Amino acid sequence: MHWLDRYGYSLNWVAVLLWPISLLFGVVVRVRRFLYQNGLLKPEGVPVPVIVVGNISVGGTGKTPLVARLVDLLRDAGYKPGVVSRGYGGQSTEWPRAVTADSDPHWVGDEPVLLARRCRCPVVVGPDRVAAARMLFETHDCNMIVSDDGLQHYRLRRDIEIAVVDGFRRLGNAACLPAGPLREPPSRLREVDFVVGNGAARDREYLMSMRGETALNLDDPCISSTLTNFRQCTVHAVAGIGDPWRFFDHLRHARLRLMEHPFPDHHRFQAADLQFREDLPVLMTEKDAIKCRGIAPSNCWYVPVSAQLDPEFEEQLLKRSAMVAIAKGVRPRQELSRRSRLNPLPNTFSLRGEADGQETAGDSGVPGQQSAAGVRQGAPGIDLQGKSPSLSDSRRHPGDAGSRGAATDG
Secondary structure (H helix, E strand, O other): OOHHHHHOOOOOHHHHHHHHHHHHHHHHHHHHHHHHHOOOOOOEOOOOOEEEEEOOEOOOEOHHHHHHHHHHHHHHOOOOEEEEEOOOOOOOOOOOEEEOOOOOHHHHOHHHHHHHHHHOOOEEEOOOHHHHHHHHHHHHOOOEEEEEOOOOOOOEOOOEEEEEEEOOOOOOOOOEOOOOOEOOOHHHHHHOOEEEEEOEEOOOOEEEEEEOOEEEEOOOOOOEEEHHHHHHOOEEEEEOOOOHHHHHHHHHHOOOOEEEEEOOOOOOOOHHHHOOOOOOOEEEEHHHHHHHOOOOOOOEEEEOOEEEEOHHHHHHHHHHHHHHHHHOOOOOOOOOOHHHHHOOOOOOEOOOOOOOOOOOOOOOOOOOOOOOOOOEEOEOOOOOOOOOOOOOOOOOOOOOOOOOOOOEOO
């Protein structure tokens, strides 16, 4: 378990001792943002709309599946979207660089390769997202750019900001690093255009659920099997993502018996990591599968997941995107797809149990099925860890507190 998972989501002596450093960290990030907001530091941009998808907490909250869904949504609306990403973990010495479905994740990172395969659109990575965005615009003629992560990369001028919040783990103890999991203070969520809750949503948040009931064979993705077919035996569950426990909960929700094998996020897998004494099927995330092809045994499978979004969020995002596009002289190549506007959410499930009723500020959401605590979510999953006490007070301003849970990939 990562040390932030152990100490960043509860009231404990480590968090208390580190609290003064967290206050200093919060001051630094506020000053940096102030400098960009007031023109003392100059953001740079491109001539087309830029949508940033990010979070204010460390670890996976579901950004990558959301980016993939947004690309499909924008393409259906007639735009030519492209994606920029940091390329975290990539060992390349030349940046920025284009990523294709056949790129080696060792050089460009695992998430960009996943996006290139899922999105079927141009993807450019690099630590300097301004340079990456310019390369995307100049080389591929994209007229809408989506930044995977980069909410804190203020040098890239953005037109729309989307923050993803783990619907169950929320903001932990509401402290900035290193006492808590936050990259920026909770008040930052009041400044973004949209807040999306992964798995559960508070007031003024839009609900996002993950769906994935089919496993694909790692050697031959044309071979598939529903997760229910794995109930006959115990399986090895392998996950090297921001929060492996959410993937494990996903499999448990399908009533599978697991032998859990968590690895650090962006783990560079070796063949020995997938060799187990018990000759049982191995299930892993799609992100991990990208790095395991060629070294995994024949009984390995991966489980792709897709983001299911609140239709109202999709409609509001497309309206906002159209306004920005018109202001920048960008016109979609076709009228807004009626299917993308009217297609209702399918039945989805959350990957964690109920969370307490604290709120996070953001753009206005839509009414949905709510518990007494004001939480909208899918069918309940299994809560393996329970809740821990928090340093925050639920009576504080919306967005200033959170609860314990689990994160997802990206």
